[in-house]
Amino acid sequence: MLLGVRHHGPGSARAVLAALEAYRPQAVLIEGPPEADALAALAADPAMRPPVALLSHVVDDPARAAFWPFAEFSPEWAALRWALAAGAEVRFIDLPAATSLALLPSPEELVLAEGPAAPDADPPGESGEPGEPGEEARVDPLAVLARTAGYDDPERWWEDAVEHRGEEGGDPLAPFAALAEAMAEVRAVHGDGGHPRDPAREAHMRLKVREARRAHERTAVVCGAWHVPALAGRTAVAADRQLLKGLPKAKVETTWVPWTHRRLARASGYGAGIDSPGWYRHLFTAPDRPVTRWMTKVAGLLREEDLPVSSAHVIEAVRLAETLAAMRGRPLAGLGEATDAVRAVMCDGSDVPMALIRDRLVVGDVLGEVPPDAPAVPLARDLARQQRALRLRPEALERHLELDLRKDTDAARSRLLHRLALLGIGWGEPAGSRESKGTFREDWRLRWEPELAVRVAEAGVWGTTVASAAAARAADAATHATTLAEVTATAESCLLAGLADALPVVMRALADRAALDTDVAHLAAALPALVRAVRYGDVRGTDAGALGKVAEGLALRICVGLPPACTGLDADGAAQMRGHVEGVHRAVALLPDPALRDRWAAALRGLAERGDRPGGAPGGIPGLLRGAAARLLLDDGRLDAAQVARLMGLALSPGTPPAEAAGWVEGFLAGGGMLLVHDQKLLALLDGWICGVPPAAFTDVLPLLRRTFAEFDPGVRRTVGELVRRAPSLAAHPAPRPTDPGLPGFAPTLDPTRAEAATHTVRLLLGTTTTTDLVTRGDGGAQDD
Template sequence: AADPQMRPPVALLAHAVDDPGRAAFWPLAEFSPEWVAVRWALAHDVPVRFIDLPATHSLALKEPHGDQPGEETGPAETPELPEQEATPHVDPIRVLAETAGYDDPERWWEDVVEHRSPAADATADALAPFTALAEAMTALREAYGDGGHPRDAVREAYMRIQLRTARKEFGDGVAVVCGAWHVPALAARTTLAADRALLKGLPKVKAEMTWVPWTHRRLARHSGYGAGVDSPGWYGHLFGAADRPIERWMTKVAGLLREEDRFVSTAHVIEAVRLAESLAAMRGRPLAGLSETTDAVRAVMCEGSDVPLALIQDRLVVGETLGEVPDSAPAVPLQRDLTRSQRTLRLKPEALEKELDLDLRKETDAARSRLLHRLRLLSIGWGEPAEGRGSTGTFRESWRLRWEPELHVRVAEAGVWGTTVATAATAKAESQALAATALSEVTALAEHCLLAGLPEALPVVMRALADRAALDADVGHLADALPALARSLRYGDVRSTDTAA
């Protein structure tokens, strides 16, 4: 985390060695409390440790309701925790917000925590909001129990054990960064024996961990990560703005709209700031929040239209930021080979979808095409073929590229086929050829091998094709196979591929 090449948003990726599809992410943005604490500790030479349940256990456990400390990407097949009486899922922040009369939990959090800065009042107690939250969470835990998260009991037992170890080593000068929901459990008086009893017999798998780039879009709650936020771009702005956050935000909005050829003047920015502040005062809020700035932008800069507002929501409120991890981060061999290929071919992974037009007569573009087709064969969907614009010649190819963090898991899964993209794609193509039962499947695979430039796989594929053709007398099946064969015959001229096989 201290490496200067590490730029959030990033995520810790853990996966089972024997089953890479069983994986979990722990995303961190630049404003995530855990990330800030880790960076501060490293900068000040203060020991810092993770205290949540290790991935070797969390990946092996099957969560009845799919609730994980990280974002799971595959189900576990291991024994469940002891059955408990089902408890409805509880969103504690939403409960507190509704109790206070708010319909938006994030707006409530802004008002009671984010906007109550001790810097504005020298006499204010910086820890007062956290003390109040701890008391509120204690009441909620008494009312709702585990809140529908039965695995929390095991996680919290492990946390308490780690906390005891830290206090034994460092005394009482220990700070814990965790979700407010866990505070009552960590403060509870339990015995070491009782906590160890909860951890006894937990299933285990051999796990590996690494850092992977993440995106602001994947941090948003609607993307599936339960502990995410709806507006990571907005909170990233608040975290990074040294002063005058509303003025700076409106300036960003104006810049984006100007890039889209919309007329936005300095006067628009000034008026939008004034309106946002007036709305906050009318609504009894300590400072203007996202809802006030959005209403002000709609009225002043968008002339009441939601069309440009959707662009602002997508580009700024959520954002398309893609994090970076250093080369020294652990990675499977296939990932390292893919990274080298991306650099050689100048194909930078980006969170924002983009169109890529290739001229297959050019060596670099032909190599890019082969890489993208090989990745598709490996079920790594970085690029999808798109309708070409302009020329319809066979030497033209268009792709739609978008890098998603989950593709790192797909790369880890594909690592079982080989250590390089070419060898892995070849091995998988050969395996698919032997397993195919329909003639059309084999002809489509042969076409894919030609597109991906996999000459070593073609002999196996063509033998499978000959075997299926000899045994299949169905005219319909033979007709289905013809288009792929016809397309394959022309690739030798366009891609300089040997189609003699």
């Protein structure tokens, strides 16, 4: 008995169950890798909850892998569970994974979760064969049949012909015979349909079917309907064996792994032919009144989001969906009718809640589960053990995790996530903290994807536990690093991950690389990560003293080599060096040595006051760097307003090329524009220089100025514009005289009387107001405040 199905079709699954109950075969043959025969019994384990997938990977090269997913509504899964419950023998009859994976030219050409495929054929890398680069466009047999039946949508035709077909009486094998006849006609026209490996696969299936028929009187074969004509035809055994002769083989391992509904959806890149796995699961689990039950689910979801949806909305939506189905000539309302009805009745025509419904219900976030005793690499077992111990359950839905590193459990969670990141297993992604910037807090976004199982298998070459594998990977990364910044980043990762065993190797590589590297840009790029590592060592209780000494040594070398390294740079080089200078400035501020901070300030002052040659001349320091250095010194209080005004006056003097002066302005104002709001002298200098730029040069400096002022907050830009607009003679009077009223709202000196009126409110905000202050002010003052 040949049962041609559509992969992940609930109608096919129900039809398969009915056919198996009627025929009662002694052996059930399922399209899938034969390596899974030993794993079939696990499908009956109560802890096995679909969606799940068979994962096969090459032992020596885990990146060469393929998935065979099964959902609750997959006909193959239904057949597998029926056979195990009925005591029938189960065999997988597709081409072995050892052969299909060996045929891959390279790991880069392996398709783990994408590739076009016909709905009832085998998507590459997930339901049968790994994809082959350069394959011709594949024929979609359902699209061909739908066009023949007068439908423009294959999904709608399949729902009308199969999914919405009621439990009719008669022969349960009749639908399979009709579908097999239709597929035979399609294959007669389209040949292999763009599946060049199908002849070998079907030859292997035929051999397995013959073998099962010799051993059992009644056998049932569950496979993609596309293959039924090839399996039903008469072919010589010798011809089939000749097709398989000489095919390569690789040593593979196969296991069960959790899968998700999102990975079954086309939107995720998996071409299984189902756009709506959540809807299909609903059809399979709710065969009676599916539309009514669906509307109830939708209403429940919208209510959880605080949208006003009542039972009356549900009743009206069901009526509208059934009416639309009748008008469109459909036997039952499908997803299209249900969606139109929900949009009109429950969502008031808005697509915003419809996006939520599609994400949560039509597709869904269901994540399968696999029994703990399923075969797995030692690293995967250790990871699962730690996930259970730390109560970090893998979930398909993205979740936000806030960690307080002062707590033992949170610190252990942080170490695990950082170790996985070192191994390239991206379960967690660091997220910016919303409330605290302290080093004792971490924010993560967690989301488990099925392909992470492949990453775990790949990382198994580094060790049998997460800790040992991460330590070995870190030591290897430090040894083979090409830049100093890579070594310091690895050192930081080791401290974050608590890998004390790997630190000696990383420190030796760091010391060797730091001693030989003379490029100031490399040193500057490496220092911030090294200083962060020192700070993390403090909060995590690890010894970072050796790293601190290396960091101080790097900082001293940067101070000495900074001026020469900033000389003669072009625009791109200056922009890159500016980023390095700002990073080093933040890093040095975190080091405990005040003498080192003074040394760095002296280096910045030398950079800001370097005026031996114009910045634009060969060998000069670009204005961008001189302006940035001046701003950093000003923010640290090492330059006062008068000194900064002198530097700005020199930088914006008529003798400086306009482009160079614009670079100085860009570097100086990169720290923000509030300085111009509070210092009219600097604003006057800047305004006077802009007004004096020659027309021929203005076009060249305009992009720099636009880029500079675009980084200001909108309120700052508006205030600066108002100040300039209200004072057209600002350039002529850069410093308002005491008798000059100046701009409205901006007095030249402080008004003690007006300032005193605000001091009480300021004390309240700072929490320094006492009872004596309130009594002294009296009721009237308190009321004014």
